[in-house]
Amino acid sequence: MIKRELYMSRIRPFMGKDLIKVLTGIRRCGKSVMLELIKDELQGQGVPSDHFFSLNFEDMNNMHLCSAEALHREIADWAAGLDGKVYLFFDEIQEVEQWEKCINSFRVEFDCDIYITGSNAALLSGELATYLAGRYVEFTIYPFSFVEFSQLYESIFPGSSDQELFTKFLMLGGMPYLGNLRYSDEPSRLYLRDLYNSIVLKDIMKRNRIRDVDLLERIIGYIVSNIGTTFSATAISKYFKNENRTVSPETILNYIKYCEEAFLFYRVPRQDLQGKKLLTVNEKYYLADQGMRQAVLGSNPKDISLVLENIVYLELLRRGYTVTVGKTGTREIDFVCERDGEKLYVQVSYLLASPETIEREFGVYASIRDNYPKYVVTLDEFDMSREGIKHRNIRDFLLMPDWQ
Structure with a gap:
């Protein structure tokens, strides 16, 4: 089991607190682990195991506890026989009706430490979430990073080269369960396709009571095909109109929002670096895991730059950066990243195979006069850094502990 210290280091200061x-995070990204x-x-700190109470609400055996009243009775009866702090772990809590009331009641009634997981970003944005306002701290869990993927893959296949590791990561992504399949190509792709369909069906369609399944699948298909490409809801609407399907931009935006809430997509706004303001049109979207895209659409060499962008974007999120696309004149910087008052610029490309490509990728920084780190990240094996702009192979970039 990978220790996932990146997340544990963030959660640890809050353990034992009220x-x-x-x-x-997206379904099957490792929240239960x-x-x-x-x-x-906690057990290593001396907490006795009989003070833990765990429930997974996707388990049919726990269906009778999927109401606030039933869950409250169950925990109250159990906690009555214990002295000292109790530790409550609830997996996929969104399956419990009015779960916020129940969780808040536990917090008030018992000396307890509560941990919950959910596969929907709207988990804490509803009306009932006012019960928990100011009383929770949220952590987003992502699929395995390249570092985590490498740890698990090398435990199964010792001695794997860095190139082999990255090729597998590029093709299959970071979903933790793939290790159980020993990263075999066809079983892994089948699992990823089934996972993708489960997210669309359960976390998007059923949760939001979507009736026009065909339209939802078409919109998702369009975005999956166009990750890392700027477009607007109006552009998608025109695309459907050319296919003799009338869909309003508002409907498209609603469907995209449902996908974002299920953590299937991440939206990246554009920022005018000269005017220092966010732009409201032509955003970019990236998929929660590049392996799902490869499994659903197949591997297309023409898309390699976009898939590399997707990988870098997710790594930026894992490390806590707020990310925008930077517009400077007629050019765009792939990622403008900010965290704790620090800034970072990242440009991603496949290969620096021609003078024109080199000029495009490095030249985009010409109008950026600050001294924050600027990177060009590619699959090239040779370092082409110049004029203070750092060039890194993507494997090395993902393995670097710090980019500042």
Whole structure:
């Protein structure tokens, strides 16, 4: 089991405190394992295992507890026989009706430490979430980073080269369960396609009561095909109109929002670096895991730059950066990243195979006069850094502990 220290280091300061710890992220990204890692650490601190109460609400055996009243009775009966702090772990809590009331009641009634997971970003944005306002801290969990992927892959196939590791990561992505399939290509792709369909069906369609399934699938298909490309809801609407399908931009935006709430896509706004303002049109979208895209659409060499962008973007999110696309004149910088008052610029490309490509990727920084780090990230094996702009192979970039 990979220790996932990146997340544990963020959660650890809140362990044992009365704030509710909320772990969110796309289905099957490893949230349940995070709960086990937290339990292991608490046990290592001397907490007795009989003070843990764990429930996974996707387990049919727990269906009778999917109401606030039933869950409250169950926990109250269990906690009555214990002395001292109790530790509550609830997986996929969104399956419990009015779960916020129940969780808030536990916080008030018992000496307890509460951890919950959910597969929807709207988990804490509804009307009932006012019960928990100011009483929780949220952590977004992502699929494996390249570092985590490499740790697991090398435990299965010792001695793998860096190139082999990255090729597998590029093609299959970072979903943790793939290790159980020993990263075999066809079983892994089948799993990823089934996972993708499950997210569309359960976390998007059913949760939002979408009736026009064909339209939802077409919109998702369009975005998956065009990750890393700037477009607007109006552009998608025109695309459907050319296919004799009338869809309003508002409907498209609603469907995209549902996909974002299920963590299937991440939206990246554009920023005018000269006017220092966010632009409201032509955003970019990236997929939660590049392996799902490869499994659903197949591998297309023409898309390699976009897939590399997707990988870098997710790594920026994992490390806590707020990311925008930077517009400077007629050019765009792929990622403008900010964290704790620091800034970072990242340009991603496939290969610097021609003088024109080199000029395009490095030249985009010409109008940026600050001294923050500027990177060009590609698959090239040779360092072509120049004029203070750092060029890195993507493997090395993903493995670097710090980019500042």
